[in-house]
Amino acid sequence: MTDRRSFLTGAALIGAGMVSKAGAASLPEAPVQSAAATAAPLVPPNGRPYNPVVTLNGWSLPWRMKDGVKEFHLVAEPVLREVAPGMQAKMWGYNGQSPGPTIEVVEGDRVRIFVTNKLPEHTSMHWHGQILPNGMDGVSGVTQPAIQPGKTFVYEFVAKHAGTFMYHPHADEMTQMAMGMMGFWVTHPKDPRQHAVDRDFVFLLSAYDIEPGSFTPKVNTMLDFNLWTFNSRVFPAIDPLVVRKGDRVRIRAGNLTMTNHPIHLHGHTFEVAGTDGGWVRPSARWPEVTTDIAVGQMRAIEFVADNPGDWAFHCHKSHHTMNAMGHSVPTMIGVDHSGVAEKINRLVPGYMVMGDKGGSMGSMRMELPENTLPMMTGTGPFGEIEMGGMFTLLKVREGLARGDYRDPGWYRHPKGSQAYEWTGELPEAPRAAGAAPSAAPPMEIKRDGGHHHH
Numbered sequence: 001m002t003d004r005r006s007f008l009t010g011a012a013l014i015g016a017g018m019v020s021k022a023g024a025a026s027l028p029e030a031p032v033q034s035a036a037a038t039a040a041p042l043v044p045p046n047g048r049p050y051n052p053v054v055t056l057n058g059w060s061l062p063w064r065m066k067d068g069v070k071e072f073h074l075v076a077e078p079v080l081r082e083v084a085p086g087m088q089a090k091m092w093g094y095n096g097q098s099p100g101p102t103i104e105v106v107e108g109d110r111v112r113i114f115v116t117n118k119l120p121e122h123t124s125m126h127w128h129g130q131i132l133p134n135g136m137d138g139v140s141g142v143t144q145p146a147i148q149p150g151k152t153f154v155y156e157f158v159a160k161h162a163g164t165f166m167y168h169p170h171a172d173e174m175t176q177m178a179m180g181m182m183g184f185w186v187t188h189p190k191d192p193r194q195h196a197v198d199r200d201f202v203f204l205l206s207a208y209d210i211e212p213g214s215f216t217p218k219v220n221t222m223l224d225f226n227l228w229t230f231n232s233r234v235f236p237a238i239d240p241l242v243v244r245k246g247d248r249v250r251i252r253a254g255n256l257t258m259t260n261h262p263i264h265l266h267g268h269t270f271e272v273a274g275t276d277g278g279w280v281r282p283s284a285r286w287p288e289v290t291t292d293i294a295v296g297q298m299r300a301i302e303f304v305a306d307n308p309g310d311w312a313f314h315c316h317k318s319h320h321t322m323n324a325m326g327h328s329v330p331t332m333i334g335v336d337h338s339g340v341a342e343k344i345n346r347l348v349p350g351y352m353v354m355g356d357k358g359g360s361m362g363s364m365r366m367e368l369p370e371n372t373l374p375m376m377t378g379t380g381p382f383g384e385i386e387m388g389g390m391f392t393l394l395k396v397r398e399g400l401a402r403g404d405y406r407d408p409g410w411y412r413h414p415k416g417s418q419a420y421e422w423t424g425e426l427p428e429a430p431r432a433a434g435a436a437p438s439a440a441p442p443m444e445i446k447r448d449g450g451h452h453h454h
Contacts, residue, residue, distance in 0.1 A: 027114055027152070028064045030073035032096035036082045038239045038405065048106045050188035051196055053252070054405060056203035056392075057231045057239055058184075061101035069110045069156075072103060074125070076147075076169075076181065077118035083227060084237035084323075087373050089208065090215045091180035091232070092119060098180030098232050099204050100167070107162040107190045113155045115147060121172060122146035125155060127185065128166040128254075129276040129298065132157035140171040147171075162189040163278050164252045164298045166204065178219040180232055182206065182256050195279060197302065198247035198402070203231040205293065205315075205390065207257040212324055212372035222258060228320040228389035235321070235391040236378035240407055241313060243305045244400040251313075252300040255293040261320065263299070264290040265394065267311035274300035290316055305396045310380075310411045315390035323373040323388035381410040 033039070039059035041052035046065050053060070063070045079093040094100025105111050115125045124146055126138035136157045140146035147153045165185035169176040184202050189195055206229050209221035230238050230253075243249050250273065255261055271285040276298035293299045314321050368374065378385035397408045 028066075028071040028073045029062070030075045030095060030114075030116065031062055031101075032075075033059050033101065034096050036097075036233060036237070040405070041403070042104065044104075047109065048190070049192050050104065050106050051192055051200065052104060053102065053186050053200040053202045055102045055184060055231070056201055056241070057233045057237075058097065058099060058203070059101050060104050061095065066112075069112050070105055071112045071114070073114045073116070074100060074167075074183075075116045075118055076123050076125075079180070081180065081232050082237070083208075083210075083229070083232060084234050084373055087371050088215060089180075089210055089217065089232070091217065092176060093180050094183055098182070099206070100181075100183035102184040102186060102202060103167070104186045104188065105159045106188045107159060109159045109187075111157060111159055114152055115155065116152040117147045117149055119149060119176075121175075122148050123169045123176060123181075124171040125153075126168055126170040127155070127157075128168060128296070129163070130157070130165055130185075131160050138170055159187045161278060162187050162195070164202075164254070164274055164276060164300050166254045166256065166276070166298065168256060175219045177256060178208070178217055178221070180206065180208070180217070184252075184254060186252070195273075197250040199241075199243050200250045200252070201241055202252045203254075205230065205253060205255045205257050205261050206232055207259075208232075210324075210372075212369040215371055225258070226324050228257070228315065228322075230390055230392060234323050234373065234389050235387050236385070238392040240310075240393045240395045242395045242397070242400070242405045242407060244402070244404075245305060245308050245396055245398045247305045248302065249305050250300055250302045252298065253293055254298040255295055258295065259317075260292055260294045261390065262290050262292045262316040263301075263314070263390075264316040265301075265303070265311065265313050267307045267309055267394070267396075268303045268305065270301040270303035272299055273302040274298075305394070308396045308398060308411065309413075311394040311396065313392050313394045314387070321387045321389045321391045322375050323377065324375060 036057055038054060038057050041054050042060035042062065043052060044050060047070060061072055061074070063072045074094045076092070076094055079091050079096055079098050081089050081091045081093065081098045083089050091098040113125070117123050122140065124138045124140040124144060127136070135143050136155050137143045138155065144153070165187065166182060167185055168182040182204055184204060186202060207225040208227040208229065209218040209225045210216070210227055211218070227234060241251065252274070253263060254276070269287045269289055271287060272291050273280055273285060291299050291301055373388065376386040376388055378387055395408055395411070400408070
């Protein structure tokens, strides 16, 4: 984790010709972050108090107070993001990272955000979900001219409503959002006791199509993405959500991919406590273990972490918990490779039979192209985890300090509380009436040509 004191200042980021000398002197710093680890919460150094959030594999943007206004400086620029150790992506983002830093303010704050464009094309900034003057909405060509390369625009408005929001461009969206331009925004309530929780995590859902051996996302992809991420990280490089037993926990997620994501938590039930439209009244909440987050939506879920363990937290679309997958691989389950593999090995030394008994790839070790990742990876205390993409762990432990987010290691199961291998006599397995005692012979299906049987 990078110490905030070591962040570069705005003087290094504002080039000649961007703004006048007088303008440069008036700009707040533009801190940058290069590390992909989860930074500690940003305790407010001034202004009204609030309970800070923790950005999963990210950080919060510092500000300065000037004449009662909170001033931030975002720099849109090309960035190099570590998706996981062994793979980097050439993305576009803000202040050295994709997603950009989380912006935290308090309900009623007057906020002034300087946005400097260091991209090779124009951009703008839309404050997703904010209720503000039309001219501050950031839709290029509609509410403002686009921010040209080398230029700085200023957005200023009052953060009227507490809640969970995002920021992203409304200029060449297909390219800029596919390249990773997005960030999180949290407006805290005036009263820190309102909606208070013990741990408050935030992250964005994003997807990329980066071919093995390449570094730049394919911006024209509509659906066939091969990297599904929490805050532009894939498992096992996504940090765990570390909480203390008994903590009231909030997890806020925003979806800027091209499809919906049913986010599922093991071991606990939760309530959907908020959307990007505001907080849900307690009387309108209902218990869930999975909440579906549609494109452009935000969801805040809340629960009490009362069940110790290492609990999976993931998207329930199975392809979204994999990395760098191919979409044209035939199903080979049940296919007899005997004799064929030997012949192929004479032509292609090192050829491996894959998929004839299932899709498990966790134990396979093969040479990969440059700058890519295994489809399923991660090792736990009992072997291969065989997950990737949108997957991490909620680690609930007793005895953690209030602000301790360090990974506590693997959970130690109390005696008698873990599944184990049975070696004794097996009871008879009941079967449905009329069921065959053994597998039926394979079915032979014949079709003529054409598509009318689909």
